[in-house]
Amino acid sequence: MTSARRVLIDAETTPFYHVINRCVRRAYLCGEDKLTGKSFEHRRGWIVDKVKALSAIFCIDICAYAVMNNHYHLVLKIDLNKAQSLSHRDVISRWQQLFHGNEVATKYMKGEGLIEGELILLDGLIAKWQERLSSISWFMRCLNEEIARKANLEDECKGAFWEGRFKSQALLDEQALLACMMYVDLNPIRAGIADSLQTSDFTSVQERIDELNVERNIQEKTLKKADNKAESITPTPLSPLAEFDGSTHQTTQSGIPFHLSDYLQLIDWTGRAIRHDKKGFIDSNRPKLLCELGISSDSWLISAKEFRRQYSGVSGRWDAMCEFKRKHQNGKWCKGKASSKALHPYP
Incomplete structure (x- = not known):
C-alpha cells in the first residue's frame, strides 16, 4: 500500500529529496523509437527547461538531474527560509x-x-x-502535467503518459545526499550511453562543467582586456542550479554542503572506476571527500551503482532512517541497514 506524500516528504526533517518518474508508453519519454525510427530526443530539453523554470518560481533548488530515455531523476532541496520570507x-x-x-x-x-x-x-x-510554493508534490504536478500534455499532443493520443505518481527518497545527511547526487549524475555513464562526464548530455554535472569552463574563459578574456586597458567583459548569468557552499551544518547551509572542486574530483574518480575502459583510476588514491567521510572505495562504488535499489523511501544514518520511518510511517519496515552502515562507518 502506498503512503501519502505528507508522510514521505517532510522539509523540517530534511530539505533534500531524490525524485524519479517513469514514462508508461513504449514510445519512450526521449530517445529514439527503434520500431518507427522516430526521434524523441527533443523531449529531454522539455524536461530540463521546465524544471529550471519551475525552480525559479518555487522555493525549490535543483541539486542534480539526469534525463534518460524513459525516466528522469531529480535531486531537489526545499528552501523553507526563502518560502517563509516571501512577501x-x-x-x-x-x-x-x-x-x-x-x-x-x-x-x-x-x-x-x-x-x-x-x-x-x-x-x-x-x-x-x-x-x-515549497511543496515538491506541487512542483512535480506542474512539471509532469505540462510534459504529458505536450507529449500527448505530439503523439496524437490521449491517456496516461506517466507510469504513476513520482517516487521519492528522503536524503537525511551529507553522505546520503552525496551518494544520491553521484548516482544521478553518473546515470548515462553507468547505462553505457556516455563515456565521459562532458558527453553526459542532459545531466547537471555536464552543465556544471560547461558553466565552469565558461567562467574560466570569461576570467581569461577579462584579464586580457584589462592588460590592454579595455573594458572588461560582463559575465552572462548562469542557469539556476543550486550552488556548492561547502558548509557541513544544516543550519548554515545555503546550498549543497560540499565544495564543487571536491565533488568534481570524486565524480571523475567514480566514473572512471565504473567504466573499466577509462584510464586514470587508481584504487589507492581515494578522493578527498571519501577520506573526510571515512567511506571505503568498495562501499562507495557499490553505492554509486546501486543507490536507488539499496534503500526504500529514505537514506541516511541507520538510526535516523528508523526514526524517520517511525515518525512518518508508523514504524514501517526500513530497508538498507547494511548499505547505510557502509556509508556511515563512524558511530
Missing part, C-alpha cells in the same frame, strides 16, 4: 505564473481597496499558496 506580493506573483490565481488577489496586486471579507479570503489564499 504577499511575491507569493501572488509567483503563483500567478503557474495558475490564474484569484480575482481578489488580482485586485490586491492592482492596488485596489479590499473589504474585510476579501482581506480574510486573501490571507487564506496567500497562506495556502505560500505552502504550495
Whole structure:
C-alpha cells in the first residue's frame, strides 16, 4: 500500500529529496523509437527547461538531474527560509505564473481597496499558496502535467503518459545526499550511453562543467582586456542550479554542503572506476571527500551503482532512517541497514 506524500516528504526533517518518474508508453519519454525510427530526443530539453523554470518560481533548488530515455531523476532541496520570507506580493506573483490565481488577489496586486471579507479570503489564499510554493508534490504536478500534455499532443493520443505518481527518497545527511547526487549524475555513464562526464548530455554535472569552463574563459578574456586597458567583459548569468557552499551544518547551509572542486574530483574518480575502459583510476588514491567521510572505495562504488535499489523511501544514518520511518510511517519496515552502515562507518 502506498503512503501519502505528507508522510514521505517532510522539509523540517530534511530539505533534500531524490525524485524519479517513469514514462508508461513504449514510445519512450526521449530517445529514439527503434520500431518507427522516430526521434524523441527533443523531449529531454522539455524536461530540463521546465524544471529550471519551475525552480525559479518555487522555493525549490535543483541539486542534480539526469534525463534518460524513459525516466528522469531529480535531486531537489526545499528552501523553507526563502518560502517563509516571501512577501504577499511575491507569493501572488509567483503563483500567478503557474495558475490564474484569484480575482481578489488580482485586485490586491492592482492596488485596489479590499473589504474585510476579501482581506480574510486573501490571507487564506496567500497562506495556502505560500505552502504550495515549497511543496515538491506541487512542483512535480506542474512539471509532469505540462510534459504529458505536450507529449500527448505530439503523439496524437490521449491517456496516461506517466507510469504513476513520482517516487521519492528522503536524503537525511551529507553522505546520503552525496551518494544520491553521484548516482544521478553518473546515470548515462553507468547505462553505457556516455563515456565521459562532458558527453553526459542532459545531466547537471555536464552543465556544471560547461558553466565552469565558461567562467574560466570569461576570467581569461577579462584579464586580457584589462592588460590592454579595455573594458572588461560582463559575465552572462548562469542557469539556476543550486550552488556548492561547502558548509557541513544544516543550519548554515545555503546550498549543497560540499565544495564543487571536491565533488568534481570524486565524480571523475567514480566514473572512471565504473567504466573499466577509462584510464586514470587508481584504487589507492581515494578522493578527498571519501577520506573526510571515512567511506571505503568498495562501499562507495557499490553505492554509486546501486543507490536507488539499496534503500526504500529514505537514506541516511541507520538510526535516523528508523526514526524517520517511525515518525512518518508508523514504524514501517526500513530497508538498507547494511548499505547505510557502509556509508556511515563512524558511530
